[in-house]
Amino acid sequence: MKRWNIVLTGFGTVGKQIARLLQERKDRYRQLYQADVRLVGVARSIGGLYDPHGLAEEGLNAFAQEKKAAASAWNAEAWLAKTEADILIEAGPSDVQTGGASLGFIRQALTKGMHAIAVSKGALVVDYSGLSALAKEQGVQLKISGATAAALPTIDLFTYNLAGCEIRHVEGIFTGTTNFVLTSMMEEGISSEEAIRRAQAMGIAEPDPTYDIEGFDTASKLTILANAAFAAPIKLSDIPRASVREVTPEQIAEWKQSGRVPKLVGTIRPTADGIQAAVELKAVEASHPFARVKGTTKAIRVETDVMGDLMVVGGKSDPVAAAAAALKDLEHILSK
Numbered sequence: 663m664k665r666w667n668i669v670l671t672g673f674g675t676v677g678k679q680i681a682r683l684l685q686e687r688k689d690r691y692r693q694l695y696q697a698d699v700r701l702v703g704v705a706r707s708i709g710g711l712y713d714p715h716g717l718a719e720e721g722l723n724a725f726a727q728e729k730k731a732a733a734s735a736w737n738a739e740a741w742l743a744k745t746e747a748d749i750l751i752e753a754g755p756s757d758v759q760t761g762g763a764s765l766g767f768i769r770q771a772l773t774k775g776m777h778a779i780a781v782s783k784g785a786l787v788v789d790y791s792g793l794s795a796l797a798k799e800q801g802v803q804l805k806i807s808g809a810t811a812a813a814l815p816t817i818d819l820f821t822y823n824l825a826g827c828e829i830r831h832v833e834g835i836f837t838g839t840t841n842f843v844l845t846s847m848m849e850e851g852i853s854s855e856e857a858i859r860r861a862q863a864m865g866i867a868e869p870d871p872t873y874d875i876e877g878f879d880t881a882s883k884l885t886i887l888a889n890a891a892f893a894a895p896i897k898l899s900d901i902p903r904a905s906v907r908e909v910t911p912e913q914i915a916e917w918k919q920s921g922r923v924p925k926l927v928g929t930i931r932p933t934a935d936g937i938q939a940a941v942e943l944k945a946v947e948a949s950h951p952f953a954r955v956k957g958t959t960k961a962i963r964v965e966t967d968v969m970g971d972l973m974v975v976g977g978k979s980d981p982v983a984a985a986a987a988a989l990k991d992l993e994h995i996l997s998k
């Protein structure tokens with residue numbers, strides 16, 4: 663039985679589900695992969711826990727309840743440096759401008775020879791190519807399912823299922839929150855503000871929902887996918903974005919009347935001038951397959967040269983499903 667020590671940075675909505683599923687699946691890992699998987703470290707913004715033998719549930723529960731002490735400061739880098747672990751799972755905030763603390767955590771883990779599984783997007787948006795080169799150099803894996811629409815297969819579709827194909831066009835509904843907001847406005851007649859509040863209550867909206875609503879979340883996923891699946895050096899700022907915030911009651915009435923359905927669609931298209939990506943608000947005809955993709959459901963449609971076109975719909979948008987996507991990555995590492 664091989665021992666696999668895991669550290670988790672970010673112990674919020676998704677991080678807690680990762681910790682819970684890791685515990686629940688211990689026997690599965692033992693039976694399928696002869697792997698003794700232990701969560702040995704967990705970090706929040708206020709501090710970290712580490713036990714080389716594995717963290718107990720009671721300790722984790724108490725840590726989750728801890729409040730920030732006034733003027734407390736802790737050194738996350740020093741904490742990570744002292745942990746002895748094989749895999750980092752990064753589930754902290756997505757800071758897509760600087761990469762934030764997540765970028766440092768992933769760099770540090772890869773440099774230490776650990777595999778890294780990213781659920782947050784910031785580090786990958788800012789420096790996917792640097793991180794992936796570092797992982798290669800260190801002979802470890804950098805897995806990114808959680809950051810690229812999570813339970814909806816995207817990166818795995820390109821790297822496993824469509825390996826060898828020429829991808830001619832990709833379009834997708836990559837953000838559960840915006841699809842939920844648009845569907846709620848169309849079908850329940852509620853305001854975008856009310857729909858955003860509901861998406862926040864479900865735990866799928868980003869801490870600042872502007873990031874979803876103004877198309878940054880979709881654009882971030884496109885940036886990561888363009889770099890990871892197409893080796894295209896696209897930056898977030900290269901991608902034109904549309905916002906769901908600007909949708910007016912008049913537009914909703916007009917779409918309803920014409921039988922069209924609004925969707926925030928992300929596209930990636932290889933062209934003679936390189937990879938083009940965009941986030942657009944499209945009113946699709948009722949006959950378009952995206953018209954039936956409702957609520958928090960996501961979808962991806964891919965055109966290829968020799969495998970034809972294919973579309974995947976679903977992959978639940980919720981914190982448990984996002985955690986499960988990170989642990990799918992974990993199983994791919996354990997199985998190697």
Ligand SMILES: NC(=O)C1=CN([C@@H]2O[C@H](COP(=O)(O)OP(=O)(O)OC[C@H]3O[C@@H](n4cnc5c(N)ncnc54)[C@H](OP(=O)(O)O)[C@@H]3O)[C@@H](O)[C@H]2O)C=CC1
Pocket residue numbers: 671672673674675676677705706707708738753754755756763781782783784808809812865866867868869979980981984
């Ligand atoms: N929610 C979802 O459905 C999905 C989310 N994601 C991505 O997953 C990530 C986590 O999302 P979610 O769990 O909803 O977010 P939360 O805001 O609930 O949790 C973020 C966690 O990160 C911790 N944190 C913040 N700064 C630091 C730091 N400097 N060092 C260590 N930990 C830190 C927070 O600490 P503290 O507890 O002290 O506040 C908190 O525990 C995000 O990047 C998001 O984009 C991806 C797919 C789906």
Ligand SMILES: N[C@@H](CC=O)C(=O)O
Pocket residue numbers: 809811812836837838839840866867868874879979
């Ligand atoms: N905010 C995102 C969650 C993770 O990527 C969404 O709504 O899909």
